[in-house]
Amino acid sequence: MAGSAAALEITNLHAWYGESHILHDVHFSVNHGEVVTLLGRNGAGRTTTLRAIMGLTGARKGSIKIDGVEAIHLPTHKIAHLGVGYCPEERGIFSSLSTEENLMLPPSVSKTDKGMSVDEIYQMFPNLKERKTSQGTRLSGGEQQMLAVARILRTGAKLLLLDEISEGLAPVIVQALARMITTLKAKGYTIVMVEQNFRFAAPLADRFYVMEHGHIVESFAASELDSKMPVLHSLLGV
Numbered sequence: 001m002a003g004s005a006a007a008l009e010i011t012n013l014h015a016w017y018g019e020s021h022i023l024h025d026v027h028f029s030v031n032h033g034e035v036v037t038l039l040g041r042n043g044a045g046r047t048t049t050l051r052a053i054m055g056l057t058g059a060r061k062g063s064i065k066i067d068g069v070e071a072i073h074l075p076t077h078k079i080a081h082l083g084v085g086y087c088p089e090e091r092g093i094f095s096s097l098s099t100e101e102n103l104m105l106p107p108s109v110s111k112t113d114k115g116m117s118v119d120e121i122y123q124m125f126p127n128l129k130e131r132k133t134s135q136g137t138r139l140s141g142g143e144q145q146m147l148a149v150a151r152i153l154r155t156g157a158k159l160l161l162l163d164e165i166s167e168g169l170a171p172v173i174v175q176a177l178a179r180m181i182t183t184l185k186a187k188g189y190t191i192v193m194v195e196q197n198f199r200f201a202a203p204l205a206d207r208f209y210v211m212e213h214g215h216i217v218e219s220f221a222a223s224e225l226d227s228k229m230p231v232l233h234s235l236l237g238v
Helices: 048-052 076-080 099-104 118-124 126-130 141-153 173-187 222-236
Strands: 009-015 019-029 036-038 060-066 084-087 159-165 188-194 207-212 213-223
Touching: 009 048, 019 048, 019 060, 019 207, 036 048, 036 222, 048 060, 048 084, 048 213, 060 084, 076 084, 084 141, 084 207, 099 141, 118 126, 118 141, 126 141, 141 159, 141 173, 141 207, 207 222, 213 222
Parallel strands: 036 188, 036 207, 084 159, 159 188
Antiparallel strands: 009 019, 009 060, 207 213
């Protein structure tokens, strides 16, 4: 199945929070092993798109196919079990648990892929190994962000939805996260990133989609980035 179907295919997606109609007829697809970035100003609908994929909005309609399986009517836990890992902006680190306990918390979501071992994760994130007995919320912001991503990698999820992972972090941590994305791509992970930090996203992504007012208004490949800069200036102010 992985060979034929896109990792993620979204068609005619609409989503609401209460009476507010946030997403309007969103279409995009992500191939296996790709890194795709959703760009847009705050309030454009990018985070809502990730939440809609996970079934975390109010009403939604349209089509969300994960490896060819229709997920629009599935509850969130069943969507996760299609091999999807979501890293929200607020990270969700448990303060009462140590770093390693936070890491071990989520169950496996894949019958076939048991995910990265703790040793592999510590190899990728040496900071977390050093802090494995520290309380989760005693970690720095950057270490908490690493932990939030690492926790997903242990579950066996192969499609990663990452919301603003570089926001507010020191440049050295942002560089470490960029290396992580590059490593994960080399391992065959599929990644959808919502990013405000264009400089972080630009060298990592294979393709870009730009959102405005709940619509996709532009899409282009990394090879077209230079020619699209005037458009991005007007849409994003980058």
